[in-house]
Amino acid sequence: MAAAAATAASKGNGGGGGRAGAGEASSSRKKKGPGPLATAYLVIYNVVMTAGWLVIAVGLVRAYLAKGSYHSLYYSIEKPLKFFQTGALLEILHCAIGIVPSSVVLTSFQVMSRVFLIWAVTHSVKESGHISLKKEKVKNRLQTPLKTWKLERQTTVCQMAELKVQSEDSVLLFVIAWTITEIIRYSFYTFSLLNHLPYLIKWARYTLFIVLYPMGVSGELLTIYAALPFVRQAGLYSISLPNKYNFSFDYYAFLILIMISYIPIFPQLYFHMIHQRRKILSHTEEHKKFE
Amino acid sequence: LHFKELLGKVEILDAKTREKLCFLDKVEPQATIAEIKNLFTKTHPQWYPARQSLRLDPKGKSLKDEDVLQKLPVGTTATLYFRDLGAQISWVTVFLTEYAGPLFIYLLFYFRVPFIYGHKYDFTSSRHTVVHLACICHSFHYIKRLLETLFVHRFSHGTMPLRNIFKNCTYYWGFAAWMAYYINHPLYTPPTYGAQQVKLALAIFVICQLGNFSIHMALRDLRPAGSKTRKIPYPTKNPFTWLFLLVSCPNYTYEVGSWIGFAIMTQCLPVALFSLVGFTQMTIWAKGKHRSYLKEFRDYPPLRMPIIPFLL
Numbered sequence: 001m002a003a004a005a006a007t008a009a010s011k012g013n014g015g016g017g018g019r020a021g022a023g024e025a026s027s028s029r030k031k032k033g034p035g036p037l038a039t040a041y042l043v044i045y046n047v048v049m050t051a052g053w054l055v056i057a058v059g060l061v062r063a064y065l066a067k068g069s070y071h072s073l074y075y076s077i078e079k080p081l082k083f084f085q086t087g088a089l090l091e092i093l094h095c096a097i098g099i100v101p102s103s104v105v106l107t108s109f110q111v112m113s114r115v116f117l118i119w120a121v122t123h124s125v126k127e128s129g130h131i132s133l134k135k136e137k138v139k140n141r142l143q144t145p146l147k148t149w150k151l152e153r154q155t156t157v158c159q160m161a162e163l164k165v166q167s168e169d170s171v172l173l174f175v176i177a178w179t180i181t182e183i184i185r186y187s188f189y190t191f192s193l194l195n196h197l198p199y200l201i202k203w204a205r206y207t208l209f210i211v212l213y214p215m216g217v218s219g220e221l222l223t224i225y226a227a228l229p230f231v232r233q234a235g236l237y238s239i240s241l242p243n244k245y246n247f248s249f250d251y252y253a254f255l256i257l258i259m260i261s262y263i264p265i266f267p268q269l270y271f272h273m274i275h276q277r278r279k280i281l282s283h284t285e286e287h288k289k290f291e
Numbered sequence: 292l293h294f295k296e297l298l299g300k301v302e303i304l305d306a307k308t309r310e311k312l313c314f315l316d317k318v319e320p321q322a323t324i325a326e327i328k329n330l331f332t333k334t335h336p337q338w339y340p341a342r343q344s345l346r347l348d349p350k351g352k353s354l355k356d357e358d359v360l361q362k363l364p365v366g367t368t369a370t371l372y373f374r375d376l377g378a379q380i381s382w383v384t385v386f387l388t389e390y391a392g393p394l395f396i397y398l399l400f401y402f403r404v405p406f407i408y409g410h411k412y413d414f415t416s417s418r419h420t421v422v423h424l425a426c427i428c429h430s431f432h433y434i435k436r437l438l439e440t441l442f443v444h445r446f447s448h449g450t451m452p453l454r455n456i457f458k459n460c461t462y463y464w465g466f467a468a469w470m471a472y473y474i475n476h477p478l479y480t481p482p483t484y485g486a487q488q489v490k491l492a493l494a495i496f497v498i499c500q501l502g503n504f505s506i507h508m509a510l511r512d513l514r515p516a517g518s519k520t521r522k523i524p525y526p527t528k529n530p531f532t533w534l535f536l537l538v539s540c541p542n543y544t545y546e547v548g549s550w551i552g553f554a555i556m557t558q559c560l561p562v563a564l565f566s567l568v569g570f571t572q573m574t575i576w577a578k579g580k581h582r583s584y585l586k587e588f589r590d591y592p593p594l595r596m597p598i599i600p601f602l603l
Binding site: 241242243244245246247248 | 473474476478479480483557558559560561
C-alpha cells in the first residue's frame with residue numbers, strides 16, 4: 001500500500017503538479033506552478049532524495065555481494081532508509097504551503113503509512129538475536145514453626161529473543177520495492193521541474209508499479225504479520241485497564257486492523273494507477289504520432 | 292401582444308455532457324427555480340427536485356429555489372445546466388438517526404448487556420455514582436438533541452447527500468460506543484479528585500446544556516416558520532445568549548463546553564478525544580458561518596470571533 005501509494009500519479013512533488021509533458025490532462029484548476037525560489041528548493045529536495053535512495057540501492061547491492069546471501073540485508077541500509085523515508089514527511093509540508101499542488105490529506109496518508117512501517121513495526125519489533133539476561137528479584141515467604149522469613153532470591157531469566165522482524169525476508173521485499181519506486185519517482189519530479197522529462201522515466205514510473213506495488217504490499221503485510229507474536233508477548237505500545245484515564249489500546253488488534261485495511265485500499269490505489277497509466281502513456285503516444 | 296408571447300422558454304442541458312435533457316416552453320416569467328425543477332421532474336422522474344442542481348453556468352453556483360426566472364440574466368430562452376446531486380436524504384431523518392443511535396448504544400453498555408464485558412458482569416450495575424450520573428447526562432444530551440430536531444430547529448436546506456448519513460452515523464455511533472465502553476467498564480476508575488471534580492464538571496455540563504438550548508431557541512426566533520431569511524443574531528434577555536456579544540456561534544461554544552464538562556466528570560480519555568474532534572469540526576463550521584455573516588452584513592459586530600471569545 002505504501003509502495004504504490006507513493007507511485008500514485010495523483011501525488012505530485014513539483015513541476016506543475018509532478019505532471020509534465022503534453023500527455024498530462026490538466027485537471028488542476030490553477031496552471032501556475034511554484035515560484036522560482038520554490039522550484040529551486042524542490043529541485044534540490046528531489047535531487048537529494050533521488051541520491052538518498054540510490055545510496056540505499058547501492059548499499060543493498062554491496063551488502064549482498066559482501067555477504068553472499070540476501071538475508072538480513074536490512075541492517076546494512078537501516079540508517080539511510082530511516083533518514084530518507086522519514087525525510088519524506090517534508091512532502092506533507094510542501095502540499096500544506098502550496099508549492100506542490102497535491103492533497104495534503106492524501107500525501108499525509110501515503111507518507112505516514114511508510115513512516116509507520118519503518119518505525120512502529122520494523123524498528124520497534126527488535127531484539128537482535130542474542131540471549132538477554134535479566135536478573136529478577138524474587139521474594140519468597142518461608143514458613144517455619146516460629147517465624148516467617150522473607151527471602152530474596154536472585155534468579156537469572158534467560159530470554160531467547162527469537163521474536164524479531166528485521167531479519168525477515170519480507171523486509172527486504174518491501175525495501176527493494178520502495179527503493180526502485182522512489183528512485184524513479186524522485187527523478188521523475190526532478191526532471192519535471194526542469195521541464196525536461198525523458199520518456200523512459202515517465203514510462204518507468206507508470207509501468208514498473210505493476211510489479212513493484214504488489215511486491216511492496218506483500219513485503220509490508222508479511223512484515224506486520226511477523227511482528228504480531230512479539231507485540232502480543234511484549235505488550236508493545238499497549239495500555240490495559242484499569243488506569244487513571246480509563247483508556248486502553250491493544251497494538252496487536254490495531255496491527256490486525258491495519259492489515260485488514262489493505263483489502264479495500266490496495267485494489268483502489270492499484271486500479272487508479274492502471275487508469276492513470278492508460279491515460280498518460282496513451283496520450284503521449286498520440287502526441288508522438290503528430291511529431 | 293399576445294399573452295403567449297410573454298411566456299418564457301427554458302432549455303435544460305447536462306452540465307457535463309451538454310446534452311439537451313429537457314425543453315420547457317410556455318414557462319411563466321414569474322416562475323421560480325423550484326417550479327422549473329418540478330417541471331423537469333415530470334420528464335425525468337428519477338431526478339426529484341431535491342437532487343437537482345440548476346445553474347446558469349456549467350461550473351457556476353447553484354441557483355436558489357426562490358430565484359425567479361424573469362430576474363435571471365437570460366434571453367428569451369433560458370439555458371440552465373443540470374447537475375445531479377445524487378440521492379438525497381432529509382436533514383431531519385439524518386439528525387434523528389444519528390442522535391438516536393448514541394442514546395440507545397450508551398444504554399446497552401450502561402446496563403452491561405451480554406457479550407460486551409465478561410459474563411460475570413452481565414446486567415450488573417456499577418458501584419460508582421459518577422457512572423450513573425454520566426449515563427443521565429449522556430442520555431439527557433441526546434434526548435435534548437432529538438427534541439430540538441423535532442421541535443426547535445428550522446433548517447435552511449431540506450436535504451443532504453445520502454452518503455452523509457453513513458458517515459455521520461459511523462462518527463456518532465462509533466464514538467458513543469467507544470466512550471460508553473470505558474465509562475461503564477467494570478474496571479472503570481473514578482475521577483482523581485473525587486466528588487469535587489464531579490460536581491464542578493457537572494455544573495459546567497448543565498450550564499453549557501442550558502446555554503446551548505438558549506442559543507437554539509434564539510436562532511429559531513430569528514427566523515419565522517417556513518422562511519429562509521437570514522438575520523444577525525443578537526443577545527436577548529436570556530443571559531446565556533449574551534455570549535453572542537463575543538462569538539458568532541455560541542451554540543458551538545456551549546457544545547464544546549458540555550463535552551469538556553463530561554470529559555472532566557468521567558476522566559475518560561476517549562471522551563476528551565471526542566471533544567477534540569468535535570471541537571475541530573465545529574470550529575471549521577463556525578469559521579464558515581462567521582465568514583458568511585461578514586460577507587452578507589456590512590454592519591456585523593466587529594468584536595465577535597467565530598467560536599472562542601477573543602481567540603478563535
